[in-house]
Amino acid sequence: MNRLKRRSIACALLLIAVTGSQSLGLAQSPVLDGFAPKLSETQRKLEEQFRGVPSATNAREELRRLTAEAHIAGSPEDYATAVYVRDQMRSFGLNSDMREYQVLLPFPRTPSIVELIAPRRERLQVREDVVPEDPSSASKKIVPLYNGYGTSGDLTAPLVYVNYGLPNDYEALKKVGVDVKGTIAIARYGNSFRGVKAKVAEDHGAIGLIIYSDPADDGYTQGDVYPKGPWRPDSSAQRGSVQFLFIYPGDPLTPGLPAIPGTPRLKRELALNLPHIPVQPISYGDAQRLLKPLRGPARPKGFQGGLPFTYHTGGTSDVRVHLKTDIEFVTKTIWDVITRIDGSVEKDRWVVLGNHRDAWVFGAVDPNSGTTAMLELGRGLGQLMKTGWMPRRSIILGSWDAEEQGLIGSTEWAEDNAAELKEKAVAYLNVDVAVSGPNFGASSVPSMWKLIRSAAQDVRDPKTGKSIYDAWHGRLRSDLSESELYDANGNEKPATAPRIGPTIHFIGWRTSAIQLSNTMLPRHKSGARLRCVWRMRKACHSITPTMGWSLRSLSTKRSVWRCDASSPIRSTRNPC
Numbered sequence: 001m002n003r004l005k006r007r008s009i010a011c012a013l014l015l016i017a018v019t020g021s022q023s024l025g026l027a028q029s030p031v032l033d034g035f036a037p038k039l040s041e042t043q044r045k046l047e048e049q050f051r052g053v054p055s056a057t058n059a060r061e062e063l064r065r066l067t068a069e070a071h072i073a074g075s076p077e078d079y080a081t082a083v084y085v086r087d088q089m090r091s092f093g094l095n096s097d098m099r100e101y102q103v104l105l106p107f108p109r110t111p112s113i114v115e116l117i118a119p120r121r122e123r124l125q126v127r128e129d130v131v132p133e134d135p136s137s138a139s140k141k142i143v144p145l146y147n148g149y150g151t152s153g154d155l156t157a158p159l160v161y162v163n164y165g166l167p168n169d170y171e172a173l174k175k176v177g178v179d180v181k182g183t184i185a186i187a188r189y190g191n192s193f194r195g196v197k198a199k200v201a202e203d204h205g206a207i208g209l210i211i212y213s214d215p216a217d218d219g220y221t222q223g224d225v226y227p228k229g230p231w232r233p234d235s236s237a238q239r240g241s242v243q244f245l246f247i248y249p250g251d252p253l254t255p256g257l258p259a260i261p262g263t264p265r266l267k268r269e270l271a272l273n274l275p276h277i278p279v280q281p282i283s284y285g286d287a288q289r290l291l292k293p294l295r296g297p298a299r300p301k302g303f304q305g306g307l308p309f310t311y312h313t314g315g316t317s318d319v320r321v322h323l324k325t326d327i328e329f330v331t332k333t334i335w336d337v338i339t340r341i342d343g344s345v346e347k348d349r350w351v352v353l354g355n356h357r358d359a360w361v362f363g364a365v366d367p368n369s370g371t372t373a374m375l376e377l378g379r380g381l382g383q384l385m386k387t388g389w390m391p392r393r394s395i396i397l398g399s400w401d402a403e404e405q406g407l408i409g410s411t412e413w414a415e416d417n418a419a420e421l422k423e424k425a426v427a428y429l430n431v432d433v434a435v436s437g438p439n440f441g442a443s444s445v446p447s448m449w450k451l452i453r454s455a456a457q458d459v460r461d462p463k464t465g466k467s468i469y470d471a472w473h474g475r476l477r478s479d480l481s482e483s484e485l486y487d488a489n490g491n492e493k494p495a496t497a498p499r500i501g502p503t504i505h506f507i508g509w510r511t512s513a514i515q516l517s518n519t520m521l522p523r524h525k526s527g528a529r530l531r532c533v534w535r536m537r538k539a540c541h542s543i544t545p546t547m548g549w550s551l552r553s554l555s556t557k558r559s560v561w562r563c564d565a566s567s568p569i570r571s572t573r574n575p576c
């Protein structure tokens with residue numbers, strides 16, 4: 001069979017009705033959405049071939065290579081991971097190249113100081129402990145604790161506890177007569193992106209912000225802490241960007257334009273997505289030294305966290321804190337790796353899968369569980385192409401850089417390719433934290449719900465032997481109450497489809513994000529297989545789902561990443 005015929009069989013299509021397919025022994029949805037019955041069969045065979053490729057041994061080795069060194073964006077170690085991803089993709093027979101951007105990145109020149117001045121003088125640790133069971137935690141290359149794009153500063157001021165640091169928290173403080181103007185605010189992580197906490201703090205006149213992980217949200221209240229369990233131990237703190245992503249993400253100095261030679265750059269003072277105050281993350285071990293002596297009104301239940309004392313507002317001169325941050329802003333080269341497979345019929349329709357590669361530290365879960373799944377997906381595509389298969393539409397696999405600092409690599413690439421993306425992008429699948437446990441979850445725009453559910457029906461869950469969809473569904477039902485499961489006569493109510501959460505879609509593409517999460521068990525093979533199925537169907541069915549909107553009418557200014565956090569402790573659960 002010639003190449004063209006083969007691919008047209010694989011990828012030409014229709015939507016018709018249905019017959020049952022039992023490949024893998026799973027109860028598969030009958031005719032695949034978007035495919036004629038015959039083509040659906042061919043597609044299933046190809047997918048089965050595809051699913052046979054991702055291998056746990058390969059995934060393990062790829063993850064080991066990607067996380068052998070701490071690889072913060074712009075570092076030589078980060079460059080080495082870009083070369084590795086490019087070369088792996090090329091070794092699979094795919095066309096892969098690097099694209100460089102020169103962007104403004106923040107680095108701590110010296111470790112920050114957080115010091116209690118009153119009621120006693122005590123300098124806090126502001127450093128994560130070495131975990132004897134985890135030799136990587138002793139690496140000398142681990143960057144000190146900092147929040148990306150917080151400013152340098154050296155301040156001493158009263159401290160105010162602002163709960164999650166959101167507008168309603170400040171409203172509640174105002175009601176009990178506490179004003180944060182001229183103070184250092186201390187907020188706990190959670191309930192919003194940390195950049196929002198920085199913006200709200202500075203808008204309320206705080207001169208500095210400390211953010212900590214409360215054990216009620218991310219620590220012993222939730223379960224055993226690392227290394228006994230996956231939760232955050234008492235010296236661990238969450239790094240992360242406080243860029244104002246909601247104003248614009250990406251390189252602060254080139255909004256709307258790619259950060260390449262020749263692009264005019266703003267002065268840093270004029271960049272609207274940067275905070276104006278120092279922001280520092282600390283652990284709950286350190287935070288309790290600051291919170292326990294606070295006076296002022298005791299806070300109601302919603303303000304109380306998991307530390308063993310009553311939380312007060314502070315804001316009085318009883319507790320004063322010294323905060324010193326020393327941040328250097330440097331223009332650095334970053335490296336996206338773009339792998340392209342041309343479509344056989346609709347070359348100018350692009351199905352894009354993206355995953356960042358940079359990490360604050362080692363990034364075994366975030367993002368390299370995703371990079372590993374993407375590499376295995378590349379291996380599968382390469383293998384199929386050796387048999388003459390080509391996707392109907394073009395496929396682009398983007399390995400983004402500097403996501404942690406502010407979705408930078410993906411944004412710059414989108415800005416670099418804005419005109420083409422407006423015309424050609426069909427859908428975007430975001431990977432990032434692909435695997436941290438066995439529980440499947442997804443978020444997506446509604447026009448892709450069907451596709452996600454059908455892909456999940458055709459991939460086996462290694463734990464239960466059922467499909468990932470059935471395991472997902474079973475978990476959902478186990479969370480429901482009796483009254484939600486049964487009607488008044490005791491009859492089981494019809495099963496509802498598992499919920500798919502919303503996702504953001506700044507670029508205006510249809511977007512999805514899927515992951516396996518919630519424990520530390522590795523499931524890369526299933527992650528890669530599921531993505532393969534999603535990808536192949538999206539790239540091959542004959543019609544683009546029509547629900548949605550005109551891609552052309554939408555802005556291409558922004559990228560689609562959600563934000564993440566990381567810790568040098570590889571297994572610590574990511575609360576973002």
Ligand SMILES: [Zn+2]
Pocket residue numbers: 356366367403432433563564565
């Ligand atoms: Zn991430």
